[in-house]
Amino acid sequence: MGSTYIKRLEDTQRDLASYFYKSAAIVRSNFDWFEKQVGRPAIAYSLASFDAHPFTTTFLAIFYIVSCLPIIAFLAFSLFVIASITFGVCALTFITIVLVESILLTILLGTLAFLxxxxxxxxxxxxxxxxxxxxxxxxxxxxxxxxxxxATETKEHFVTSSRKVKPEIIEGSDVSSGSVVIVDAKEQHSTRNESAKVQGD
Structure with missing residues (x-):
């Protein structure tokens, strides 16, 4: 188990070393290309220009060196302004959405309370x-x-339950069997009303 772990660790280190050497070789190759194709020709051209036109070359060199700082400051300030405007627009949009939703929610809650x-x-x-x-x-x-x-109807509807269940023992049935008959309260009320009308007549 320990030998396997050590072997894997050595393989990993070997792979990392190989990757580092390859990356260093690529960087060295690119730097050599830049030095041979750009750096040395630029230096040779500058020296030749200085020999041929010393005043103009010196002026251009000084102007280039001095103008680097304003150019960098301009680019940095431009990026800062763009980022600030973008952030401000996003923040303003978010605040506007929150305010609008809050107003709509307030209107909804007020409407529900009124209803x-x-x-x-x-x-x-x-x-x-x-x-x-x-x-x-x-x-x-x-x-x-x-x-x-x-009055009776109002009492049945709003004071007591609208429907009443009244157990009645059926004649000839066993009480222990628990057989009951459900009688509607409205039917009892109509029966009482009919009997009252007959007595009144």
Missing amino acids: LIFSFTLTPLALFGYLTFRFIVHVRNGGRTGASQW
């Missing part, structure tokens, strides 16, 4: 209108007994 209050207000009015309508119907159909019928 909630409106629903709370409209519900009692709707119930009052429904009860008034049923009262008119009962009084018109039942006369003096319509008011009591309306």
